[in-house]
Amino acid sequence: MKITYYGHSALLVETESAKVIIDPFLSGNPNSGISPEEISVDAVLLTHAHSDHFGDALEIAKRNDCPIFAVYELADYCQAKGAKVKHMNIGGSHTYGTITVKYTQAFHSSSIQEGEFWIYGGQPAGILLTMDGKTLFHSGDTALFGDLRLIGERNAIDIAALPIGDMLTMGPDDALLAARWLRAEKVIPLHYNTFPAIAQDGADFCDRLKQEGIEGFPLKAGESIEV
Template sequence: MKITYYGHSALLVESSDAAVIMDPFLSGNPKSGISPEEIKVDAVLLTHGHSDHLGDAIEISKNNNCPIFAVFELAEYCRIKGAQVKHMNIGGSHTYSGITVKYTPAIHSSSFQDGDTWIYTGQAAGILLTMGGKTLYHAGDTALFGDLRLIGERNAIDISALPIGDMLTMGPDDALLAARWLRAEKVIPLHYNTFPAIAQDGADFCDRLQQEGIVGFPLLPGESIEV
């Protein structure tokens, strides 16, 4: 499994069988360093409907003739906008084109502004993505909550991607505890430094992970790791 970070919470995940992009906030993201037109994938995976996660999902789906995986209400919004979709919901899993996707609980809100209207886009979620024999857990924008421990106990997670920005998600202290509970040996920090309100020191967070015996990867946009 190769994971490439494109700023904020966007991850391109590739194996010999498939490629997916998660939460592709690219064109409006000052940190992404890539345009939606450059993305070539077999599926788009969304944790929730906020604009900094839905991002360019619909355009990427149409460009690649591929489905968007999302919680039911968000999937319906994307379908109405002309995208192919896979309707998911919390606790459900689906195998498609060399990947298995399972949606997990998260504590966060989920909505999208369409003109002057705010549209409810279902429950926010985390995603367990299995491909190439490895499992990535993308936590979305969750707060710390006790069932993260259960997610770690029930799944053999190879690498977790956790928000650390604080203010709108959990911050570094809570993310450190989440990393312990999830039992992954590797962690990528997400959702920080895109805007001043979520400024954090990713390298310092990863140093703190190392003290817990966990390897952290404070990736810059465009950087990749192999798991």
């Protein structure tokens, strides 16, 4: 499994059999380093509806003629905008070709702004993505909560991707505890340094992970790792 980071919370995940992108906030992201036109994938996965995660999902899905996986209400919204979708919900899983996606709980909010109005985007979620025998856990935007320990106990997670930005999600201290609970040997920090309000030191966070016996990867946009 090869994972490429494109800033904020966007991850491109690829194996020999498939490619997916999670939370493709690219064109509006000053740190992405790539345009949505350059993305070729078999599926788009969304953790929730906020614009810094929903991003270019519709454009990418339509251009690639591939489905968007999302919690039911957000999937319905995408379908109404002309995209193919897979309606998901918390606790459910679905296998699509060689991709298996399971949606987990996350503690955050989820909505879409259209003009002066906000549209309910369903519950926010984390995603367990299994491809060719490897499992990535993308926690989405979440606070620390106790059932992250249960997610770690019930799933063999090869690598976790966790927000560290604080203010709007977990900060580094809570993300460190989440990493231990998830039992992942590798962690990618997400959702930091995109805006001044979520400025954090990713390298320092990964140094702290190392003290816990966990390998951290403070990736820059366009950088990849393999697990």
